[in-house]
Amino acid sequence: MKNSTFFILILFAFIVGGSSCQSEAELNYIRYYTTGKQLYESNCQNCHGNDGKGLAMLYPPLTDSIYLKKNKNQLACIIKNGLKGRIEINGQVYEGEMPAQAKLSDIEIAKIITYITNSFGNQQGLHDAQAVNQDLKYCK
């Protein structure tokens, strides 16, 4: 099959799919996830790794972590304000310090959260800018 034919087929499938079964919410999720990945790569990957596994005792993992589920509504605060002190993940203790990233906007944080909570073995769906705005009012 020629490349252009393939492209037209994909485009067709996308249009048909877009109008019949892909809801606005699903498209939103895809948008958030895709940009979230880029934002993760430029703001988080240095420490947490491209596979979210972290680094030894220094940087905690984001992989299929109960911590991410339990602290879902604190993730925005962790990203915006940083994190310091003792935490435990999968039986491993970390006592490091994560720098604040105050320059990130609500929507950027939402995209990063959507990316990390749906990668590395996690599957928690969309977390949008409105949710982040709400989360940031209740930082511990």
Ligand code: HEC
């Ligand atoms: C300079 C290194 C560094 C960067 C950059 C960084 N983190 Fe962290 N992160 C840490 C450290 C260290 C901890 C553990 C802090 C502690 O022990 O209290 C942590 C903890 C966390 C936690 C809670 C523990 C866990 O593993 O679930 C989350 C979630 C997290 N970081 C997400 C992110 C996200 C998302 C970004 C990008 C926006 C980011 N981090 C950028 C170093 C970093």
